[in-house]
Amino acid sequence: MKIAITGMGIISAIGKTVEENYEALLQKKSGISEIENFDTLHKEVIKVGEIKMTNQQLESLLGLPASNSFSRTALLGAYAAKKAVEDAQISDINEYRTGLISATSVGGMDMTERYYYEYFENPAVQKYIRAHDAGDSSHKIADYIGLKGFVSTVSTACSSAANAIMLGARMIASGQLDRVVVGGTDAMSKFTINGFKTLMILSDTFNTPFDDNRKGLNLGEAAAFIVLESDKVVAQQGKKVLAYLKGFGNANDAYHQTASSENGDGAFLAMQKAFAMAQITPESVDYINAHGTATPNNDLSEGRAILRAFEGNSVPDFSSTKAFTGHTLAAAAAIEAVYSVLAMQYGKVFPNLNFKTPMKEFDLIPQTEVKDKEINCVLSNSFGFGGNCSTLIFSKN
Template sequence: MNQGVAITGMGIISAIGNTVEENFTALTNNKVGISTIDNIVTIHSDSIKVGEIKKTNEALVAELGLPADNNFSRTAMLGAIAAKQAVKNAGITDINEYKTGLISSTSVGGMDMTERYYYEYFKNSSILKYVESHDGGDSSQKIADTLGITGIVSTISTACSSAANAIMLGARLIKAGKLDRVIVGGTDALAKFTINGFKTLMILSDTDNTPFDNERKGLNLGEAAAYLVLESDEVVRKEGKKVLAYVSGYGNANDAYHQTASSENGDGAFLAMQKAMKVAGLGVDDIDYINAHGTATPNNDLSEGRAIIRMFGNKAPDFSSTKPFTGHTLAAAAAIEAVYSVLSLQNNVIFPNLNFKTPMSEFDLLPQTSLKHKPIQHVLSNSFGFGGNCSTLIFSKSE
């Protein structure tokens, strides 16, 4: 197998916790983060449940110590909080001591502010500062400034697979020697835009989401941010860094089937998993756990399930979707699930696929529904998005 790129730090804020430790405690104690929506006024508040971070924007501003005239979107604030944690966790004190970059991702960017002030801009010049926070790249600028990163900074936006692609690019930048160190991940805040978008597609569940269940009704949207610190072997050696895990494999493919629906047999998903396994130099028997995309929409779970069967045959590894805990956090999903994959490797534990009752009629796949302890060497994590974007990451133990 190929060792891959070292992960030396991670940070996260999600509906189930404001730190890596809080997220782990929630995942191992069935503490879910799905609730009714508090921070956004929407006519759908009684008919949807969300994975919301129960902190107001004012609380986030205070936590980051931002000046009153700041123009951070919620997306940027969540990202800055998680990225700061990751850098601290990696024991980095001088960010520019090594060639360091930031590859972030977002789908909504500053849409939360745009939708709030859309018409008001013409009446109130004090909010004009938010016009420039709309772009996806603005959140990354702000995270880069918060961390003091001045070199390579970019943002990927491939809908719900975005953060997987950010991690993938980061790993490739390290492998190519373009960077010694890179902060990778994603951030997305809840917004009326996405709530109404998924609502019109009729794939929002009015109750807790139930991945891989025959009666699944759709997804719960969520918000989150998570970042990993990736470092070159040389930095790890020189600094005597503790390696949390490795990014050993990655693959991206396009389903080329439909703008929003996945192909019946999960062609793109299958290709992404196949490429990732090849990069990692692993065989199907080596994967101990799949952290599935598992959004609980009828289309995703069927397509992903079929792709898993194509890849692994009748002996699919233990798999679960952690979205019943967090909701589907869109561009950030693959980043928070990367943190969960590392936690799985570190603690030799598989997190349960909650809310599962009835097996799907189309196949015999059964998700792991309770917390399971077993030695875990390699975790495969899937993320798929609009536009047929399919991404797979493989994380491997650090010994």
């Protein structure tokens, strides 16, 4: 099974266009900084991948009226989805059977935590009550791009966008849709900061994926969408294909609510399933965009899973790009799907920033500089709480 990717849109801490994100990756320009957009007790304690635009600036960018009820999650998602549709040169979104599948974990929490105590007393902010629901952001994104077809929301923690991409591909492969706008969006909120702080996996400095001295992750906010289209649409419209989604896999190691199994069982199974669907051997992979959250548990578990999947001695170049954007939760796999396509388009392995000391448990060294390389196949991992592990395989042809 191969599904064409014909458009991409993204907004993250390192840029609000695909081009800006690519340049930041090349220049090793991280978007990790201190929190500026809202107040929190942890403001000067942790670092995050924050988009330096206010909600008002995003509303203006989208041309929304002051009466809108968009949460920040919906604002980011609407912008990225619109850019993806434009990049795919779609003039009539409803010309073919088209769907939108959007991933989110935060939903409208940013507005809920801001106005919760005002809801009974201030009618002006009651419009945000409905915006709390995760599905509300998806429908707002669909309405914004004019989509009248199928709309769905996926929320499987940090693998959400990967599973949204998978669902979209399945719906095209089964003949239910001709094209799907798929991806994810999550905004920064006190809720997620407090939650991850409670788990004691936030770093007070820049995150260091796969480093022996890693201290934890930097939360990020972002949105990214890609357009998947069937062979029929590509042929009929003579579409330019950016890349193909060649295979994918999903598994659950059922180990712990917030930790991966010691040997990366779920991650290993997800990669195995993706290889089988793509009908390739591990040797065909030129680059791995690792999940690489810089938490003690994830990097050890993922590293062991990669060694198992690639049989120890044949691990290709790999890196985590989360030191650029932070961990963008439900949006992460969509962000990294865009980066995976860029890696193939321009023949670049993107650097794993901040790495200094190899992990003592195994001999895996991520790529720390931009590397020129012919890349025809990229494997991208995304693993979520609850043990939900997903792997996507992208190819040039």
